[in-house]
Amino acid sequence: MCTILNLALAASAVVGMGSTLIMQEEAAANQRRMANYQADMAEAQARQARYEADNTRKLARYEAGSMRRDFLRAQGEQRSLLAAGGVSMADGSAMDVLLDNASEARRREELRLYQGEMDAWRAENQSRSLLADAGLNRMQASQSRVSGWTYAKTGTSFMSQQAGAYAR
DSSP, rough: HHHHHHHHHHHHHHHHHHHHHHHHHHHHHHHHHHHHHHHHHHHHHHHHHHHHHEEEEEEEHHHHHHHHHHHHHHHHHHHHHHHHTOOOOOOSSHHHHHHHHHHHHHHHHHHHHHHHHHHHHEEEEEEEHHHHHHHHHHHHHHHHHHHHHHHHHHHHHHHHHHHHHHHH
């Protein structure tokens, strides 16, 4: 009678531990899947941020070029109006006005390019941060796999010990 009871207790312990092992492995697998999903999302967001950085630079160059063309068009109109009025362009206040306008236009163009670079820099930093997050998530996925194996090995060892103890 005692032997049957011992066997029943051993079987119950083995079944309970087996059930716990299965649940633990499933939890580790879910953790792995979630960490990999988060890593995939971070990588996708990093690609998007990198695209935004590239696009920001292109847009800044385009806008700076547009500003330059607008200035050259306006400067041409000013020169033609001054020439039509008989104003000498060799020197004097007319030349000073044109040079000041050219200087201001160049400053605005450079400022727009700088703003574009700063916006691109922010997007690139965001991209690098997201890639770091992705790496961390991949590492966590790997660790959850190892922890699941470690727990399963420990549980299997424990079950073997318990079965051996009840079998005596």
